[in-house]
Amino acid sequence: MYNLNVLELPLYGINLIEASAGTGKTYTLIIIYLRLLLCLGSKSDFSRPLTVKEILVVTFTQSAAQELRHRIRENIRQFRLDCIRGYSSNFLFYKLLSKISNMSLAINQLFEAEKKIDQASIFTIHSFCQNILNHNTIELNMLFNTNIIDNETTLYQQVCTDFWRHNFYVLPLNIVSLIKEYWNDPNALLNDIFPYIYGSRLNFNNYDVHEEKKNIVTYYEKILIYINSVKKKWRENENSITVVINAYNINHRIYNKTNLMRWINIINRWATHPTINHTIPNELKRFRETELKIHNDHRFSYMYSLFHTIEKLYRQLSLFKELIFNIAINEVSNNLNDTQHLRSEITFNDLVNVLVTSLIKDKENKLSYTIRARYPVTIIDEFQDTDQQQFKIFHILYNNYLENGLILIGDPKQSIYSFRGADVFAYMKIRRTIYNRYNLNINWRSSSSIVNAINQLFQFIPNPFIFEDIPFIPSVAASRNSMYRFVINNQLQTAMCFWVHPDNLITIDNYKKAMARECATVLCNLLHEIYNETAWLEDGKHKRKLKISDIVVLVRNHEEASCIRAALLQVNISTVFLSNHKNIFETVESYELLLLLKAILFPKRHIICTALTTIFFGLNSAEIEKINNSESKWEKILEEFFEYYSIWKKKGVYLMIQKIIFSYKVPEKLLSTQRGEISLVNILHLGELLQNVSIQLQDEYSLIEWLTLKITQPKNKRASDQTLRLGNDYQSIKISTIHKSKGLEFPLIFLPFAADFNYKKNYFFHDRKSYETYLDFNISKSNLILADEERLAEDLRLLYVAITRSIYHCSIGIGSIVRRYKKKSSINDLHHSAVGYLIQKKSPGNIETLKKNLKKLSVCSNGDISFRVIPQFQKLDSYAPSIVSNQFLSVKKWEVSANYIPWNITSFSALKNTSVDTCLGFQKQLDINKDIQLRGKNILLTPHTFPKGKVCGSFFHSIFEVLDFRKFVDMKWLRIHMERYNIDPIWRYVIREWIYIILNTPLDNENFTLSQIIDENKKAEFKFYLPINTHLMPQELDRLCKCYDPLSRRSESLDFLGLTGMLQGFIDLIFYWNHRYYLLDYKTNWLGTNNNSYICSKIEQEMVKHHYELQYQLYTLALHRFLRSKLVSYDYEKDFGGVYYLFIRGMDGTSFSNGIYFFRPLSIFVSKLDSLFSGEQSK
Secondary structure (H helix, E strand, C coil), rough: EEECCCCCCCCEEEEEEHHHHHHHHHHHHHHHHHHHHCCCCCCCCCCCCCCCCCHHHHECHHHHHHHHHHHHHHHHHHHHHHHHHHCCCCCCHHHHHCCCCCHHHHHHHHHHHHHCCCCCEEHHHHHHHHHHEEEEECCCCCCCCCCEECCCCHHHHHHHHHHHHHHHHHHHHHHHHHHCCCCCCCHHHHHHCCCHHHCCCEEEECCCHHHHHHHHHHHHHHHHHHHHHHHHHHHHHHCHHHHHHHCCCCCCCCCHHHHHHHHHHHHHHCCCCCCCCCCHHHHHHHCCHHHHHCCHHEEEEEEHHHHHHHHHHHHHHHHHHHHHHHHHHHHHHHHHHHHHHHHHHEEEHHHHHHHHHHHHHHCCHHHHHHHHHHEEEEEECCCCHHHHHHHHHHHHHHHHCCEEEEEEECHHHHHCCCCCCHHHHHHHHHHHHHCCCEEEEEECCHHHCCCCCCCCHHHHCCCCCCCCCCCCCEECCHEEEEECCEEEEECCCCEEEEEEEEEEEEEEEHHHHHHHHHHHHHHHHHHHHHHHEEEEEEEEEEEEEHHHHHHEEEECCCHHHHHHHHCCCCCCCCCCCCCCCCCCHHCCHHHHHHHHHHHCCCCCCCHHHHHHCCCCCEEEEEEEEEEEECCHHHHHHHHHHHHHHHHHHCCCCHHHHHHHHCCCCCCHCCCCCCCCHHHHHHHHHHHHHHHHHHCCCCHHHHHHHHHHHHCCCCCCCHHHECCCCCCCCCEEEEEHHHHHHCCCCEEEECCCCCHHHHHHHHEECCCCCCEEEEEECCCHHHHHHHHHHHHHHHHHHHHHHHHHCCCEEEEECCCCCCCCCCCCCCCCCHHEEEEEEHCCCCCCCCHHHHHHHHHHHHCCCCCCCEECCCCCCCCHHHHHHHHHHHCCCCCCCCCCCCCCCCCEEEHHHHHHHHHHHHHHCCHHHHHCCCCCCCCCCCCCCCHHHHCCCCHHHHHHHHHHHCCCCCCCCHHHHHHHHHHHCCCCCHHHHHHHHHHHHHHHCCCCCCCHHHHHCCHHHHHEEEEEEEEEEEEEEHHHHHHHHHHHHHHHHCCCCCCCCCEEEEEEEEEEEEEEEEEEEEEEECCCCCCCHHHHHHHHHHHHHHHHHCCHHHHHHHHHHHHHHHHHHCCCCHHHHHEEEEEEEEEHHHCCCCCCCEEEEECCCCCCHHHHHHHHCCCCCCC
């Protein structure tokens, strides 16, 4: 294997790149992509540049494909800008620049690629196959009306249920009874056989399926024969059993006198009854040959025959189960194919099989030639998650075609998705056939201490991943990461710390409880340090305070997540589980929202009373009784519900829900409860879903029917828009499964349950030479050992994925674990866990062995690995310091501590307002009752008498968003807009004239007007996100603004809660005029009855009153950053023109002194504002 030089990698033939965690796999892919776009390589590479359509990139999830497309686009753009500048601060980009001979051509090629990136051939394996199917329907012998099923679960369940009925209903009741002991229903059977329907094909004995059906009864009858034989021999030898057991060195702790007498009596009763079915006592297994480990002894040959016959009985029972298993796999698979053929349906898995079959049958290579011509080069990302069938496609396409390229990128050490069909044995088998193998070994993610700790842990034994085809090659930390440090109270923290339980032996359950408590203790103390600002992360140049969002606890499954969440809850630390895929329609909030909607649509007394008990109103039975007994109170409630219906009808269901939750102060009530934030997020999420779907439905009744169906029959539980959203997690400890964390990175990682494991319980394994898949029908113990070895190998890969997520620190819980407590034994089972396998060097041991080896690891790592023995059990109450529960972590408080700043996506409104509701992101209640019709009123129609309110502003913004400034307003078009906002038609001529005046009023002394701007030079409703990379405090911002802006000096001091995160906003208009960029905001504020109310001094008063100066300061910063990123030689003084605020009621068409405010912030002010938001001032 060679170390990879990505600039010299051959771009032809088959090449395998193995990229360890954190070594820049995606970045390497991007460099290869750029080389292919620009034809940068050796003479033996391609003779021409490739387009984005010709470079096939295959990955294994849709989200990964989208992320790759985004990353490739960004890097193409950045490299294009570097080509224009002629230099790059990026080392590899700099090297690529030196290889370009025609820079002008390269810039054009990159520009074309950037424009067409949405057409790039970046697919999942299934979407790639579908793409080939769409372009080659005839070659693949596919019907034109074939439907692709995106959710095949229902089909599988139907076919498996049909198999169950067809095969088992005709069997005798006793046989069905035995089958139901193995699988209680068709779904249970499907769960077991599902991996083998489309995944790894099992090697079975060569049964004839038709013979198998006949043999089900025969096999069962053999079971009864063995039962009778066992009963006969037992009765003959019952008096000698105790003598024989005592004569051998058998575990007499288990086979003691009391147990033996109890077991023998139970079996005696069973043996004396006639055999009517397969039922055997559980105690009989104690006398199996494999349990007793008794060999044939001439002294007790008669007894050995008994034990051997019992063993044969159990073997026959297992063979019966395996027989049913085999029949089910074959028949369900065949029936699936038949059913799909009849329906003209295929699944995504079928697409792979169809393409493989077609390529194999394509003797003239027409199809493969067509695909190679379309995609001269293919890059497969996450190749370790492939399977043999998928690889066959690309092997047929590219093997022995040196003029084409197949580049495989992956890391077998991170193959952890066997439950999804990924087959690491397929990877290892393929790996053996590839000569050109390269390794990425520079870790760009983690500190040098973390990298060293990981290296030492996995080098503590040879072949740490068990199989030689999954080698561990030590990574080297990037030089820039050598100064990464995690510091508490000026003390450097070790990179990897093991928490060791002190007991010599500890059961899994007790280990988990102890480690959950220890994790809660450690995190509680760590949060103290965060609160006291004594915990820091350093990179050699800068240092920053540790944040709660830097911490993540990694677990294997939901059960472990529940365990750690319970422990953290006891010390009042809130958590958020990142791997929660529960459906929103399975929540209490969805059901209670349904009750509310029914009460609004059907306002009967008993229905309304039920709705009043929901979280929206929260009334108890006594309060509802008072309403029922008071006619006036009931009338008031009824009027409210009529009003809600009116809002629903006119404005939509979402605004109606908002009206209710703010009228009844639902946010305050919910956020004072333990899970209130989650409830509030769920309500708003449901409101969005209902609003979106209501557009497609006929009326409100249809919406209730739709919601009822979703709650009672949630078919698509994994739809992304229906998955539960996380609440604000700024003050919550993140918990994630290891599988979910793959590909991510976190400053601090905690693995409290790393030593947990479960023995492999089935007999599914791979042959060690051929890597073929087997299921052992003979229940060989040696094969069971192989199966468990594979379980351990995957656990080791999971451990590797988990600890390589960390940047600065990783804590791991460990103990001298036993699966079952052994009273007289001092030997643990820790070596069967991944972390124990490494630390105890594949061998059993005890607590002293564990501590001794951890000391060795500490020495080998030069102190980058440490361990400490955790204290014995303490009550969790002692872990909850008052400062944490009262001020910092408690979700039971509605008040937000002034010392704590949440990460949030906020807006200008949050900065100018002091209300807690606004700061937390809740929209203020809209003026939804405002009706701007003026029918029947005798009033002069002018811009000054046009109705006030939010609707007026929304109307004009919608007009200017789509209006061509150079054209006269079409009356038909205007009428449609007016109807949408319920504006009386009598205003139509006034509005048209008003718009004309606005567009033709001079904006400066050179008679520049909006009507001179062409569509290509303007952008309406420009959305931006402005990162706040610091804890932004109002005093800092206020001080800076007052220093440089005269309006700020006249405004009240800013008084918002501190902010960090992202500021979001929309700029009404950005336009380009006379070589400069301007931003513009329309204001419909009513200042008075005539134009004199809109002179400069009056406008300034209005600007100050509403803090509009802060708004344009933020908008200016957003536009400044945008232009800086887009323009190669951007200069604020040269390129930024200024800010216009148009108070459109006061614009008179003649003078720029009325209704117009213009200001251009100083360059130094914008620069300092930029530094403040980026956090540079605080550094």
